[in-house]
Amino acid sequence: MSELTLFKGGLPAYLKNASDDTTDALAGGDSLGSRRLSIKGGVFREMINGKEYRVSEERSMNIIIIKAAPKVSRTFYSGSYVEGEAVAPTCWSSDSQRPDEKVKAENKQSATCLNCPQNIKGSGQGEGRACRYQQRLAVVLDGEVDKEEVYQLVLPGKSIFGDGEKGKLPLQAYARHLKNHGTPITGVVTEMRFDTASPTPKLVFKPIRPVTEDEFETVTRLKDSPEAIAAITMNVAQTDGVKDKPRVAPQEDLFETPVVEVAAEVVAEPKKAAPKKAPVANEPSLDSLVSEWDDA
Numbered sequence: 001m002s003e004l005t006l007f008k009g010g011l012p013a014y015l016k017n018a019s020d021d022t023t024d025a026l027a028g029g030d031s032l033g034s035r036r037l038s039i040k041g042g043v044f045r046e047m048i049n050g051k052e053y054r055v056s057e058e059r060s061m062n063i064i065i066i067k068a069a070p071k072v073s074r075t076f077y078s079g080s081y082v083e084g085e086a087v088a089p090t091c092w093s094s095d096s097q098r099p100d101e102k103v104k105a106e107n108k109q110s111a112t113c114l115n116c117p118q119n120i121k122g123s124g125q126g127e128g129r130a131c132r133y134q135q136r137l138a139v140v141l142d143g144e145v146d147k148e149e150v151y152q153l154v155l156p157g158k159s160i161f162g163d164g165e166k167g168k169l170p171l172q173a174y175a176r177h178l179k180n181h182g183t184p185i186t187g188v189v190t191e192m193r194f195d196t197a198s199p200t201p202k203l204v205f206k207p208i209r210p211v212t213e214d215e216f217e218t219v220t221r222l223k224d225s226p227e228a229i230a231a232i233t234m235n236v237a238q239t240d241g242v243k244d245k246p247r248v249a250p251q252e253d254l255f256e257t258p259v260v261e262v263a264a265e266v267v268a269e270p271k272k273a274a275p276k277k278a279p280v281a282n283e284p285s286l287d288s289l290v291s292e293w294d295d296a
Contacts, residue, residue: 034230035151037061037139039201042194046151060193062142062208064215065185066150066223069136069232071095072160076109076118076131091118094234096133102236133157135171138231140222142189142208145215150222152231158202168195168204178207186219187211 038045044061046054074096075089091099091109099108109131110116116131117123124130137153155171162170169177178185188207195202211219222228 035149035227037063037151037153039194039203042201059196060191062189062191063139063153064142064145064189064211064219065137065139066219067138067228067232069094069234071097073134073136073234074113074131075134088236091131092234092236100234100236133160135160136232136234138223138228140219145211145218148218148222150225150227150231155203156201158198158200159204164204167206168193169206171203171205174205183207186223187216 034047034049036047038047044056044058045052046056071094074093076091077087078090090107091103093099093113096113098112099110109118113119113131118131119129121127121129124132133156135155137155139151139153140147140149141151158170160171162173164170164173174190175185178188187210189209189211191206191208192203193205195204
């Protein structure tokens with residue numbers, strides 16, 4: 001059997017689309033193989049396999065959050081920032097409690113994140129901390145749920161913490177608001193909007209509508225998919241191609257400069273979305289799921 005035949009459908013049915021840890025380990029991590037939403041420069045950028053595919057100049061975008069990393073992560077970069085340079089962080093934590101085991105001993109800034117000198121206000125730019133918070137999300141785009149394409153969205157600290165205000169809540173406050181009203185975040189279409197009062201990219205959130213039954217079935221199936229798991233998992237690569245001279249970014253959107261991580265395999269470009277089904281006549285309104293924002 002020739003290689004051409006093998007890759008054109010010559011494999012037995014039970015081997016098609018199969019994958020295993022051995023192949024993944026030998027193939028190595030590819031930091032470009034993923035779908036990602038970027039907020040670099042204060043605009044929404046759709047990144048496919050490391051390349052910019054679409055850019056939206058709109059101030060808001062509607063998504064469905066299907067999964068989130070269970071803990072907020074942290075990354076610290078030392079040295080000078082160079083635009084477009086791919087480097088690994090000096091120290092990092094996937095749970096914001098202590099450095100990950102894979103961090104080199106000489107690079108660990110402290111035994112715990114709480115007592116770390118990089119966690120002190122003013123250790124970074126201005127009054128900021130040198131070690132930055134990040135929240136990883138797996139999302140799908142509103143209106144394109146039928147495509148079943150999962151995107152990674154990584155939020156900086158300003159988009160995660162704080163109290164916010166009516167209709168403009170940071171992520172954790174938004175999630176608490178939904179929880180207080182018995183509404184799962186996976187059950188609503190969420191509007192994420194740039195806070196124009198912030199000097200660096202910052203998103204605020206609010207619910208737009210409940211998802212349809214078909215959308216919820218898709219979301220439920222996708223939330224435990226390999227793509228969703230990969231989107232929320234922090235796997236910093238230690239490869240020869242990564243510069244071992246870390247850097248610190250001058251802005252809050254630190255993660256928007258190239259960070260080398262192990263990611264999913266190269267994915268296909270987005271498919272054309274199927275026509276949206278007409279809403280069911282008796283579909284509940286958002287007001288029946290989430291009350292007004294007076295108690296936000």
